[in-house]
Amino acid sequence: MSEQRPDIISSLPLELLLYIISFIPFESARLTPFVSTRFRFVWSQAxxxxxxxxxxxxxxxxxxxxxxxxxxxxxxxxxxxxxxxxxxxxxxxxxxxxxxxxxxxxxxxxxxxxxxxxxxxxxxxxxxxxxxxxxxxxxxxxxxxxxxxxxxxxxxxxxxxxxxxxxxxxxxxxxxxxxxxxxxxxxxxxxxxxxxxxxxxxxxxxxxxxxxxxxxxxxxxxxxxxxxxxxxxxxxxxxxxxxxxxxxxxxxxxNSQSLTLCRWMFEELIRPIISSSWTSFQFYKLHELRWIDNSMKQENINPLISFLKLCPSIEHVFITIDSNTYSSNEELSVDSDHGSKHARVLKNLKLVVLEGSKNEEDTNQLILALQEIVNSDQPLRVLSS
CATH class of the missing domain: 3.80.10 (Leucine-rich repeat, LRR (right-handed beta-alpha superhelix))
Structure with missing residues (x-):
């Protein structure tokens, strides 16, 4: 078994090490504490x-x-x-x-x-x-x-x-x-x-x-x-x-091109106003949506589909499932398919990524719901992780 080579750099005087670190780009220099116990001390003084x-x-x-x-x-x-x-x-x-x-x-x-x-x-x-x-x-x-x-x-x-x-x-x-x-x-x-x-x-x-x-x-x-x-x-x-x-x-x-939203925020705040007075409202420029929910059960998929129908230019959808996400306890008496007033076919949707869901049945239900709103000739990838 070969002998371990001595760490010559760590043995250098503190003043010299500090001078060397000063020339290293910041994003690299801030990683020096992970090199050794000695460098943790050096960085604390750097x-x-x-x-x-x-x-x-x-x-x-x-x-x-x-x-x-x-x-x-x-x-x-x-x-x-x-x-x-x-x-x-x-x-x-x-x-x-x-x-x-x-x-x-x-x-x-x-x-x-x-x-x-x-x-x-x-x-x-x-x-x-x-x-x-x-x-x-x-x-x-x-x-x-x-x-x-x-x-x-x-x-x-x-x-x-x-x-x-x-x-x-x-x-x-x-x-x-x-x-x-x-x-x-x-x-x-x-x-x-x-x-x-x-x-x-x-x-x-x-x-x-x-x-x-x-x-x-x-x-x-x-x-x-x-x-x-x-x-x-x-x-x-x-x-x-x-x-x-x-x-x-x-x-x-x-007019956002990228938007992160929770289902409860759409259901409690956004959907009531567009259902009652802003009936022609759409997110015309939205290309990427990140949607956060506590599950992908059917009753939660419906609001997502309704929202997607408001996004004619959508290309990528990333869904995060977090069981600790807040969900309204109130019964919301709003149209469950407000998006029906708009085009049902999303011509640009290419990718849907589902993260955090461990229920295969929920994933299959999501795929079926998406197939109803995308062009049948258009390849759509649905990934689950």
Whole structure:
């Protein structure tokens, strides 16, 4: 048996290892902790340019403003700023103008004190013109809480080029207002378990990705999304199933090319309004649908077929079966085949993928239902995994 060769690289001095990592692309460098125990320690120390106690958000602003993109050793940097003995913020400046900002607590908990948050992005006159430093175009915010949301909002006033905003795991957030009249193109929200109200004013928005309980959504301006994700399998968060702005929501997703939707959202919110007043409504540009349900029993297949009849350009359908998905307990007195007003034959449907279903009979029922709405001369693949 041959002897194992010594790990020469891991034995190098810390300063040299940190310098080497600084030249590695960020997406590769962040995998170094999996190399060895030694490299886990190295990565924890890598490119930390500040580590202060009782600091302020101004230190982060200086950190961003003083970034030198022409120095290879500073192309990927991290800053740890302690607010108190139990909380610090980790800020990483990644390639492609991406900034990650996470609030971390030494006890591993998530702060859940309730708070309302208003975010203003890209005002017509930026508070400060970014003439140098790191230009933030994508901002990922993790675990912002009641004592830090105001300072984060203040910092965002300086990000005049921000195009993409991702907010996740803000456990205490109950109400969120996004006001971006100019450049915000992409908005993603996930893991905000207390969120009840979402207020959006952003006429340029192209993608809206939401995961969690569905809040009451208020839309102030009409805009057309190309991609919309409503992974709301946990159900509604608003009281008494009241959703007053579904009409505006339908307008912004009407021309989407890609859409993720739960059956319950279609049955409770969308189908009642198109059955009663929007009888000619269709998703004309929808090419890809991701449908989430708790089973593929016949009573659940019918709403899916009804929805597909509203999508004359549909090409690909991906169905996710999650037994924990919310399902309404109410009897819905709506037309079970609203789509009959539209063309029964889907000329472009090529692929249907069913994920998570272990019942072969349900799969066969789905295939039979699909065969009734597709062109008999058209090859349709139905895959189950």
């Amino acid at each position: 490119l930390v340019v500040a580590h202060s106690h009782n600091g302020s958000i101004e230190a982060i602003s200086r950190f961003i403003h003083n970034f030198n993109e022409h120095d290879p050793s500073k192309n990927t940097r991290k800053m740890e700023l302690h607010f108190d003995k139990s909380t610090f913020v980790s800020t990483i400046l990644a390639p492609n103008n991406v900034m990650h900002m996470s609030f971390i607590f030494s006890d591993g908990s998530k702060r859940e004190e309730s708070f309302c948050w208003r975010i203003e992005i890209n005002k017509q006159i930026p508070r400060r013109v970014e003439s140098k430093g790191f230009l933030v175009k994508t901002l990922c915010l993790d675990s912002v809480y009641s004592l830090t949301h105001e300072v984060v909002s203040s910092m965002l006033l300086d990000f005049s080029l921000l195009e993409s905003l991702k907010i996740c795991d803000c456990k205490g957030l109950t109400s969120l207002t996004i006001d971006s009249p100019t450049k915000l193109l992409h908005l993603s929200i996930s893991g905000c378990t207390k969120l009840r109200y979402l207020d959006i004013r952003s006429s340029k928005l192209k993608t809206l990705h939401y995961q969690g309980f569905l809040p009451s959504i208020k839309i102030h301006e009409h805009f057309n999304l190309t991609s919309a994700i409503f992974d709301v399998r946990r159900g509604p968060s608003y009281c008494n199933n009241a959703f007053d702005d579904i009409g505006h929501l339908l307008l912004i997703i009407k």
